[in-house]
Amino acid sequence: MKASIHFAISALAALTAGQTPSPPPCDRPCLETLVSDYLTALIAHDPSRLPLAPDVKYVENSQIVPLGTGEWHVATSLGRYRHIFSDPENGQVGAITTLTENGVGIIYVVRLKREAASGLISEIESQITRDAGGFALYENMSVPESVWLQPVAVEDRIPRAKLISQTDKYYAGMERNDPRGNYSFFDRDCNRLEDGLQTTNQKNNASYGHSNDTAFASLGCEAQFQTGFLGFVTRVRDRRYAVVDEERQAVLAMTIFDHNGTVRELPSVNGTSNPIPPYFDVPRTLAASEAFRLRGEEGKLWRIEMTLTEVPYGQRTAFDAGETHDLSGRGTNRSTSAPCDRACLDTLLDNVLAAMLRNDTTSLPLAKGVRYSENGQFLALGDGLWETLQHAAKPGVDDYAARFADPSTQTAGYWGLTREQSTPGVLALRITLANGQISEIEALSVRAEGTGARGGTVTLMRPPLPVEWVGDSLGALDAVFKTNSTGGAVIPPSVVLTAYFNGLEQHSSADVPFTPSCTRRDMGRQLRMACGAQMDGQGTTPNGLFNSTGVVRDRRVLVADASKGVAMVVAMVDYPARVSGTVPRTQMVPSTYMIPQLIKMDNGTISRVEGMIKWMPFGYTSAWAEGKSNSTRLRLH
Ligand SMILES: *[C@@H]1O[C@H](CO)[C@@H](O)[C@H](O)[C@H]1NC(C)=O
Ligand SMILES: *[C@@H]1O[C@H](CO)[C@@H](O)[C@H](O)[C@H]1NC(C)=O
Ligand SMILES: *[C@@H]1O[C@H](CO)[C@@H](O)[C@H](O)[C@H]1NC(C)=O
Ligand SMILES: *[C@@H]1O[C@H](CO)[C@@H](O)[C@H](O)[C@H]1NC(C)=O
Ligand SMILES: *[C@@H]1O[C@H](CO)[C@@H](O)[C@H](O)[C@H]1NC(C)=O
Ligand SMILES: *[C@@H]1O[C@H](CO)[C@@H](O)[C@H](O)[C@H]1NC(C)=O
Ligand SMILES: *[C@@H]1O[C@H](CO)[C@@H](O)[C@H](O)[C@H]1NC(C)=O
Ligand SMILES: *[C@@H]1O[C@H](CO)[C@@H](O)[C@H](O)[C@H]1NC(C)=O
Ligand SMILES: *[C@@H]1O[C@H](CO)[C@@H](O)[C@H](O)[C@H]1NC(C)=O
Ligand SMILES: *[C@@H]1O[C@H](CO)[C@@H](O)[C@H](O)[C@H]1NC(C)=O
Ligand SMILES: *[C@@H]1O[C@H](CO)[C@@H](O)[C@H](O)[C@H]1NC(C)=O
Ligand SMILES: *[C@@H]1O[C@H](CO)[C@@H](O)[C@H](O)[C@H]1NC(C)=O
Numbered sequence: 001m002k003a004s005i006h007f008a009i010s011a012l013a014a015l016t017a018g019q020t021p022s023p024p025p026c027d028r029p030c031l032e033t034l035v036s037d038y039l040t041a042l043i044a045h046d047p048s049r050l051p052l053a054p055d056v057k058y059v060e061n062s063q064i065v066p067l068g069t070g071e072w073h074v075a076t077s078l079g080r081y082r083h084i085f086s087d088p089e090n091g092q093v094g095a096i097t098t099l100t101e102n103g104v105g106i107i108y109v110v111r112l113k114r115e116a117a118s119g120l121i122s123e124i125e126s127q128i129t130r131d132a133g134g135f136a137l138y139e140n141m142s143v144p145e146s147v148w149l150q151p152v153a154v155e156d157r158i159p160r161a162k163l164i165s166q167t168d169k170y171y172a173g174m175e176r177n178d179p180r181g182n183y184s185f186f187d188r189d190c191n192r193l194e195d196g197l198q199t200t201n202q203k204n205n206a207s208y209g210h211s212n213d214t215a216f217a218s219l220g221c222e223a224q225f226q227t228g229f230l231g232f233v234t235r236v237r238d239r240r241y242a243v244v245d246e247e248r249q250a251v252l253a254m255t256i257f258d259h260n261g262t263v264r265e266l267p268s269v270n271g272t273s274n275p276i277p278p279y280f281d282v283p284r285t286l287a288a289s290e291a292f293r294l295r296g297e298e299g300k301l302w303r304i305e306m307t308l309t310e311v312p313y314g315q316r317t318a319f320d321a322g323e324t325h326d327l328s329g330r331g332t333n334r335s336t337s338a339p340c341d342r343a344c345l346d347t348l349l350d351n352v353l354a355a356m357l358r359n360d361t362t363s364l365p366l367a368k369g370v371r372y373s374e375n376g377q378f379l380a381l382g383d384g385l386w387e388t389l390q391h392a393a394k395p396g397v398d399d400y401a402a403r404f405a406d407p408s409t410q411t412a413g414y415w416g417l418t419r420e421q422s423t424p425g426v427l428a429l430r431i432t433l434a435n436g437q438i439s440e441i442e443a444l445s446v447r448a449e450g451t452g453a454r455g456g457t458v459t460l461m462r463p464p465l466p467v468e469w470v471g472d473s474l475g476a477l478d479a480v481f482k483t484n485s486t487g488g489a490v491i492p493p494s495v496v497l498t499a500y501f502n503g504l505e506q507h508s509s510a511d512v513p514f515t516p517s518c519t520r521r522d523m524g525r526q527l528r529m530a531c532g533a534q535m536d537g538q539g540t541t542p543n544g545l546f547n548s549t550g551v552v553r554d555r556r557v558l559v560a561d562a563s564k565g566v567a568m569v570v571a572m573v574d575y576p577a578r579v580s581g582t583v584p585r586t587q588m589v590p591s592t593y594m595i596p597q598l599i600k601m602d603n604g605t606i607s608r609v610e611g612m613i614k615w616m617p618f619g620y621t622s623a624w625a626e627g628k629s630n631s632t633r634l635r636l637h
Contacts, residue, residue: 023119028247031086031093034112034121039097042075053120059318060126060590062256062287062311065619070590071108071128073578074101081138083148083305085243085252085291089160091116094243094252096291096307098138101128102577102588105135107195107307109289111242111252125242125254125319127289129195129309130461130589137196147303148293152249158299164241166299167251167292171236174257179228179267183221185300190221192304200224210277210454215270221301232263232280238321249299251292256317257308259284261388261420278457281421282447283313283374283384286460310460311617313384314377327378331368331437332361338436342563345405345412345433352431352441353414359386367437374443375594375614376622385427385443391419392427399476400426402598404561404568410434413559413568415481415598415610417474423457424448424472426612428568428596430558442558442624444570444596446612448472462615463589466546467522474524480600480608485565496567496599497555500606504545504573505552509535513605520609531609545593545613548579554625558596565601570594572620590618 026034041049047067058067079098086093094111106128113123158166169185191200199208202217216229224230235258243252261283266274286308293303316325337344348365355364361381374384393401393416401416410433418425425447432440448469449458495513503512509532518531527534537547554572561567573593577583593613600608 022117025088025116026091026114026119027088028086031088031112031114032084034114035082035084035093035095035110038110038112038121038124039078039095039099042072043078043099045072045075047072051120053115053118053122056120056122056124057318058124058126060619061128061309061617062315062318063617063619063621064318067124069576070618071101071126073576074588074590075108076100076103079105079135079139080142081144083144083291085245085248085250087243087245089246090244092243094289094291096289096305098135100135101130102585104130104585104588105132105139106130107134107138109307111254111289113242123319127254127287127307127309128461129307130463131195134195134197134307141196144305145303148250148291148305149248151247152295156297157246157249158294158297160244160246162299163244163246163249163251163294166294166301167241167253168239170292170301170304171239171253171255173225174230174233175236176234177225177228177230179226181225183225185298186220186222186225187295187300187302188220188222190301190303192221192306194306195308207454210279211266211274212277212454213266213269213272213274215272219269221304227269228267229269232259232266232276233257234260234263237325238317238323240317240319240321242319249294251294253288253290253292254317254319255288255290256311256315257286257288258313259286260383277454278422278450278452279455279460281423281457282388282425282445284460285311285313285315287311287315308460309617310462312375312377312620314374314379316377316623327371327380329361329366329368329370329372329381331366331370332364334363334365335436336365336433338433339407340410340433340436341407342405345407345410346403348433348438349403349405349412349414349429349431352438353392353429356386356389357392365433365437367434367439370437370439370441372441372443373623375445376616376620376624378623381441385418385420385445388420389418389427390421393417395482400474402477402482402566404559404564404566406560406562408562409560411559413561415477415568415596418445420447426474426596428558428570428612430568444594444614446594446596446614459615463587463591464584465523465593465613465615467525467613469523470525477610478521478600478608481564481566481598481610484563485600485602492604495601495604495606496557496560496569500599501552501555501571503535504571505550507535507537507547507549509533515602515605515607518605518607518609520611522611523613531606545573545595546575546583546587548575548577548583549593550574550576554622556622556624567599567601568596569599570596570622572616572622574618576618592616592618592620594620594622 091114290306404413414429
């Protein structure tokens with residue numbers, strides 16, 4: 001009552017001064033209502049019901065996408081579980097909750113930022129964990145454990161800054177988890193949930209995560225950290241403590257876990273030792289939204305509720321965490337001849353691959369500020385594939401490998417079979433030179449993903465692909481990609497970038513110059529039908545992409561080799577999952593497919609296509625396309 005009278009007076013004062021009055025402050029019930037309204041609008045597929053700031057930023061699984069797309073098309077009903085964290089002081093509210101998406105259960109985390117001055121929502125950050133098992137666990141629980149919701153008397157609370165610094169100790173301890181660390185910041189009674197599953201003090205002999213270890217989950221929080229088991233998390237970066245619920249002594253944090261793939265053994269737990277699961281053969285990044293309940297005057301971690309989903313390795317945060325990542329290379333004093341001709345480009349490409357296999361750039365002619373990217377994310381030289389690549393097929397020696405060169409743009413490309421530990425992949429590599437030094441190295445790596453024991457090597461939480469890579473080999477790369485073209489030694493970019501990708505977007509080959517006998521392989525699998533019929537979506541077998549894929553954006557020619565008549569290209573294809581067609585419901589997940597392709601052209605027509613498909617979160621954009629803002633902006637579906 002007092003507050004509202006005070007508000008009325010200050011609003012009056014503001015009006016007198018000719019200003020817009022500020023809305024009343026939003027307390028816990030007000031913030032909880034905001035979350036309810038948000039979720040109701042989400043399943044109604046109607047963002048216009050919300051009080052939105054004009055420049056509201058909407059993020060889904062770390063991707064900035066237009067509000068109203070993605071989950072806004074597929075969320076069907078609300079689940080029972082709802083755990084809300086309120087931070088009235090900062091106008092922040094977060095929730096860990098459950099939904100169904102095209103009828104399939106998911107864990108959904110959302111954070112809303114409400115501007116005090118306008119009362120409008122300026123940030124919407126969501127994380128979708130597509131784990132139907134986790135959904136079921138949460139639905140059974142139905143409400144958060146009561147300890148989370150108990151208010152703590154003002155005199156018994158530890159202040160905001162300490163809530164944050166105590167929580168940060170958790171991440172500092174997990175990063176490269178040192179068994180000799182001091183983990184006394186855990187409460188003796190600490191327990192943790194991971195995607196709805198309790199993973200501490202378990203008595204059911206369940207194995208932990210992707211591993212076969214059945215002892216880890218039997219330990220308490222502190223004892224777990226004392227094993228060093230979590231050392232396969234090599235970095236916990238971009239830590240944000242966005243929602244601090246002081247009254248309940250809780251923190252909702254958003255962080256990014258990198259697993260760079262170099263850790264090869266899990267330490268012994270209760271005398272049992274395990275090899276690292278094959279899932280960690282390759283670099284992986286997980287985005288985590290994680291809540292902490294602290295207790296006592298020392299602010300020990302008492303409860304942890306974590307949810308996570310996989311994003312591409314090195315994924316940048318969509319919201320600034322105040323960390324700087326300098327990802328431009330230092331360069332070397334070496335250089336090569338400028339301009340570098342075809343033979344020179346071929347040699348340099350081989351040298352780059354050899355340097356990656358050795359994780360040693362010192363012998364390369366690198367420009368100051370050289371940039372390296374992997375699957376669209378900039379990384380430091382020496383990170384990612386530089387640490388995990390163990391084999392790359394050799395052009396002219398191995399079946400599945402080819403080199404491409406374009407001396408006119410000082411660009412060279414490689415396409416070949418690779419191996420990281422036991423995991424095969426296809427690497428599409430581009431290097432670009434400026435003044436005899438390499439200024440850009442771009443790697444696209446599509447790995448074989450198998451559904452083996454303990455979750456196999458499939459990207460966590462991704463739906464099945466239209467065409468999966470089956471087995472280890474892809475057979476031989478067609479000889480037409482390795483040999484010079486018989487005629488028409490030009491590659492009109494208009495054909496590839498416009499006609500071919502437009503055809504893919506419109507599911508129509510009408511304007512695509514395919515030779516009648518053109519064949520196409522996706523993930524090493526070839527259909528009997530010709531390229532045109534396949535693009536038109538004839539037949540009932542997988543046609544490379546779903547019939548209902550949408551916009552084909554971020555279209556780029558990586559290398560155009562005029563002698564070979566081959567263009568190595570890549571694009572992002574959005575699959576909004578709005579129309580089911582013949583697609584099962586578990587595949588009805590908003591997605592973006594990154595599709596590196598080799599396109600062979602003879603006399604101006606396309607005669608062969610070799611394509612790979614990598615699943616990306618919906619709306620994924622390559623770092624190389626950012627900045628060319630108009631080409632990267634998602635169109636509404
Ligand atoms: C949920 O509870 C029901 C009834 O107790 C039980 O049958 C089911 O197995 C539980 N599901 C999960 C995922 O725990
Ligand atoms: C561990 O840290 C706590 C809190 O900072 C401190 O009181 C304790 O002495 C430390 N233990 C050791 C063994 O260093
Ligand atoms: C736990 O399960 C594993 C594998 O299923 C088994 O080898 C082990 O003996 C079990 N341990 C206990 C304590 O039951
Ligand atoms: C692992 O060791 C701890 C502590 O000694 C014990 O409480 C727990 O039961 C053990 N777990 C298994 C699966 O043996
Ligand atoms: C886990 O156990 C399964 C089945 O026993 C086995 O195939 C797999 O290789 C094991 N994984 C690891 C990482 O030990
Ligand atoms: C490159 O050359 C400059 C000037 O000669 C020298 O100062 C610098 O140390 C050299 N850098 C490396 C990495 O060799
Ligand atoms: C790879 O090289 C980078 C950069 O020099 C270095 O930081 C990293 O530790 C190296 N990794 C391995 C496994 O040698
Ligand atoms: C990868 O992780 C290992 C183990 O923590 C570390 O030694 C190495 O420096 C990391 N690599 C990079 C590039 O940070
Ligand atoms: C391309 O045109 C040349 C000259 O007209 C012809 O010899 C060659 O067979 C053609 N190539 C294909 C694949 O049609
Ligand atoms: C694609 O669409 C065509 C025409 O609507 C239909 O005949 C075909 O079955 C669809 N193919 C797939 C794989 O959904
Ligand atoms: C292919 O063409 C290039 C020049 O465009 C030439 O240097 C190379 O020798 C040719 N390769 C073969 C196998 O004919
Ligand atoms: C990009 O979009 C903006 C506004 O949407 C427009 O003003 C600008 O002209 C566009 N630039 C290009 C190169 O198309």
